[in-house]
Amino acid sequence: MFSNREQLQEILRKANQYARKQARESGASIYYMKNNKRVREDGEGNKFEIIYDAAGK
Numbered sequence: 756m757f758s759n760r761e762q763l764q765e766i767l768r769k770a771n772q773y774a775r776k777q778a779r780e781s782g783a784s785i786y787y788m789k790n791n792k793r794v795r796e797d798g799e800g801n802k803f804e805i806i807y808d809a810a811g812k
Contacts, residue, residue: 775796778785782798786805793805 779798785796795803
């Protein structure tokens, strides 16, 4: 499939960049995990940590 790990990582990096670009252009938020924390990044690039209480709210 892919000749090496570096090639696959480069393809995934480019896909990530493209997805972020498309989300920003459409004003959509991106949700992801970073350092075991949930993060929402809005269309303007502002980042917010998502915190849930014991009830999941």
